Amino acid sequence: MTNSTLIKLSEQLTFGGKQIRFKHSSKTLNCEMQFSVFLPEQAQTEKVPALYWLSGLTCTDENFSSKAGAQRVAAQLGIALIMPDTSPRGDGVADDENAAYDFGLGAGFYVNATAEPYAKHYQMYDYIVTELPQLLEAQLPLSNKRAISGHSMGGHGALVIGLRNPERYSSISAFSPICNPINCAWGIKAFTGYLGDNKQQWQQYDASLLLAATEKPLPILVDQGTADTFWPDQLNTDSLITAAKQHNTDIEIRYQQGYDHSYYFIASFIEQHLRFHAKYLT
Numbered sequence: 001m002t003n004s005t006l007i008k009l010s011e012q013l014t015f016g017g018k019q020i021r022f023k024h025s026s027k028t029l030n031c032e033m034q035f036s037v038f039l040p041e042q043a044q045t046e047k048v049p050a051l052y053w054l055s056g057l058t059c060t061d062e063n064f065s066s067k068a069g070a071q072r073v074a075a076q077l078g079i080a081l082i083m084p085d086t087s088p089r090g091d092g093v094a095d096d097e098n099a100a101y102d103f104g105l106g107a108g109f110y111v112n113a114t115a116e117p118y119a120k121h122y123q124m125y126d127y128i129v130t131e132l133p134q135l136l137e138a139q140l141p142l143s144n145k146r147a148i149s150g151h152s153m154g155g156h157g158a159l160v161i162g163l164r165n166p167e168r169y170s171s172i173s174a175f176s177p178i179c180n181p182i183n184c185a186w187g188i189k190a191f192t193g194y195l196g197d198n199k200q201q202w203q204q205y206d207a208s209l210l211l212a213a214t215e216k217p218l219p220i221l222v223d224q225g226t227a228d229t230f231w232p233d234q235l236n237t238d239s240l241i242t243a244a245k246q247h248n249t250d251i252e253i254r255y256q257q258g259y260d261h262s263y264y265f266i267a268s269f270i271e272q273h274l275r276f277h278a279k280y281l282t
């Protein structure tokens with residue numbers, strides 16, 4: 001398998017479009033990766049825009065594809081869904097020394113690791129920002145219009161990647177994002193492991209700091225459930241709200257009463273997120 005070959009593992013028809021799982025050899029991550037794509041029917045005749053979905057801790061590419069129910073509305077709107085995995089994988093890839101759920105495999109945090117032994121494979125930031133779009137836009141019927149969204153660790157990834165690359169995306173959204181990772185246990189553990197002690201590097205991956213420093217960010221929509229057991233300690237939504245107020249930016253951050261951290265929450269509001277992105281993508 002060369003770096004640029006996509007190998008199809010499965011394909012299903014759904015809502016007139018195709019749900020497809022691929023594997024490929026990633027030159028950025030130095031390992032074989034799997035990811036899922038939903039291509040709406042419109043992709044049979046034209047290039048369609050794409051929403052990248054970044055999942056949270058313990059997920060693969062399949063949590064969102066099987067639980068969120070996003071395909072029905074994506075099919076209506078003519079938007080492709082791109083669902084990457086959450087970390088590099090494989091026998092040679094370093095994991096947490098205790099195989100913890102919040103670091104290592106399934107927990108790449110969408111950063112470019114600089115600390116050993118993680119730097120060799122954990123380059124998820126570059127994989128999402130550069131390698132995947134290049135590969136997919138060359139080989140699938142996708143235009144270069146992109147939006148980015150995600151959940152929890154993936155909500156952090158979506159906010160950071162969108163804020164740092166406004167020319168590459170048209171809008172950002174997040175469910176239950178880790179908003180201020182430099183000040184929560186998940187983030188401190190991950191950044192210490194992947195980035196070492198260099199706090200300047202940490203700041204490049206903190207959505208609240210990035211937003212506070214951005215005068216005119218992309219359109220942003222965030223939903224946070226009030227029955228989420230990780231909220232507020234790991235998620236720090238208020239830090240993002242404070243950052244948004246610095247420049248009077250027009251960002252919608254909504255508290256949803258009684259919803260928890262699960263995919264039942266995501267399934268309840270994913271249609272609103274898709275329609276939000278469609279305003280800027282299509």
Ligand SMILES: N[C@@H](CCC(=O)N[C@@H](CS)C(=O)NCC(=O)O)C(=O)O
Pocket residue numbers: 055056057058059063067101151152153261262263
């Ligand atoms: N209870 C989880 C904590 C991790 C978790 O809640 N993961 C969220 C993202 S942060 C998730 O999406 N899990 C998979 C799912 O619900 O399908 C565990 O210990 O495995």
